[in-house]
Amino acid sequence: MSEQLLPGYFIRRGSSLDRSLLLKFMQRTYQDLFPNQDFSHLEQTVKQYFSSDTPLWWVDFLSQGDEGAGEVNSSSSPSSPPSPSSPHPPIACLWVGNAIDQVQGNRHAHIFVLYVAPEHRRRGIGTALMQYVENWAIQRGDRQIGLQVFRSNKPALNLYDQLGYQTQSLWMVKFLNTQK
DSSP states (O other): OEEEEETTEEEEEOOGGGHHHHHHHHHHHHHHHOTTOOOTTHHHHHHHHOSTTSOEEEEEEOOTTSTTTTOOOTTSOTTSOOBTTBOSOOSEEEEEEEEEOTTTOOEEEEEEEEEEOGGGTTSSHHHHHHHHHHHHHHHTTOSOEEEOOOTTOHHHHHHHHHTTOOOOOOOOOOOOOOOO
């Protein structure tokens, strides 16, 4: 079952059958930020963390010429050929997991991936997805949502700042010289 997210855009819940498409979206996310890297290792991340406890949502775009605009067939898999009710592959995804607040000890939602295809950006889809996940998290009793964002991802940082997200901690790394 899908519902309208924004005019022309519909959100629907993904399933465990969407593993390969999720992997493609994750790779696109990182390729946008780091174009010269190999991200084949992300398959292990999906394999380890994607489950019925980590919900996935897809956003479909229906242009005016599409048959059945306004209704998306929830039985169609995003990796299957387009059907008249869902003629295009998804244009965005949102994958959410669980985390434990290390100060309070409460479980909360953690956004693994929010990705919008470049040709659909700056149309309010990211904001609508963040509002969608906030409502979902409130309904399940969460008191906060966490996410990790690269310092170099200025559009995402701006979005999260506008939505009231605040830096709670800094993830710091030190690269080690392993050659001896």
